[in-house]
Amino acid sequence: MRARLLSTTVIACALCVATATPASARAPDGNGEITFGRYDPALDATTVWVARPDGQDQRQLITDPSSFSDWSPDGSRIAFDFADESGVHIGAISPDGSRRTTLTTEEGVQETPDWSPDGRWITYGAMDPTLPYFSTSIWIMRSDGTDARRVTTGGFDVEPVFSPDGRRIAFARIVEESEDGPQVNSLHVVDVDGTGERQVVAPRAGLEHPDWSPDGRWLGFDINPGETQLPDSGALVVVRPDGRATHVLRAPTRDLRFFKIAWSPDGHRILMGCFDLGVQRDRLCTSNAGGGNVRLIDLGDDSWVNFPAWGATPAR
Helix, strand or coil: EEEECCCCHHHHHCCCCCCCCCCCCCCCEEEEEEEEEEEEEECCEEEEEECCCCCCCEEEEECCEEEEEEECCCCCEEEEEEEECEEEEEEEECCCCCCCCCCCCCCCEEEEEEECCCCCEEEEECCCCCCCCCEEEEEECCCCCCCCEEEECCCCCEEEEEECCCCCCEEEEEECCCCCCCCCEEEEEEEECCCCCCCEEEEEEEEEEEEEECCCCCEEEECCCCCCCCCCCCCCEEEECCCCCHHHCCCCCCCCCEEEEEECCCCCCCEEEEEHHHHCEEEEEEEEECCCEEEEEECCCCCCEEEEEECCCCCC
16 A cells, blocks of 8 residues: 555645734643544545554544544644545544534545644645646645635645644645656745745655644654665654754664654654554554654554544543
8 A cells, every 4th residue: 555655646546814823722731642544445545543542442533535634733623634526625523523524625636634733724735726737736724614725836735734833834845756766855834825935855755744843843754665775765854944954863673664753742752654564564653752662553453554643632
């Protein structure tokens, strides 16, 4: 299952938001549950599940083909992308499976949602309908699906993530695709009003799945673990948002190759995908914030799982 690739490759077979700056969210009450995609052979696709970080209390949240998910800052809602006959769209649901709503309905692709730290906005990747070929741009909308607008133009942009202060969005840009070699992507940051775009990491083979640390000091990504000929394949890499201090945070081990970094809400732990060479399948792991003390999450030995996200404990 090639689910580690950037979502556009996988799935794609208010006048201005924010000339006003989004407010910062309150501090999370603690690290809550996780969501992830589990492969369903009957659908030949993943569906979104939820569980405790140790793998206990697993339950299926979405029965449609679905993959990426993200938690609202207060842990009360989960945004996710799902496929139907008209394309890929974004919905939202409560962690107990109630109150499911559809946020985007346009034909084509709207995918990889990420919640703003104040809970008012969602950023996502969406097909550019003005182009004669398939491409996606970064968009933003209110958390109820209204006031959608495009943030980036002119690139093949995917997997946006809000900065912790809500002022910027980081995303990957697909620079080169090849059937015979690794995909080449760069890492960029743009202000939420579409200005100030700049490149943080130059085009690099295998770069994928960006995330922003909760303290705002680091952007993380991985180097595709399936492209074993690449330097740092299967490693988690971090870089300062200004492009300085790039280094490997978690190198692959003899048994595990890592991908899709996702920080815990309090910033003290990391959730990640890990390809288990022993059983030859994608699993999930946790580590401390420095990448040490890696532990496999027990989600069942027969499970292919991916697309991890970590939510806060909902306020009581």
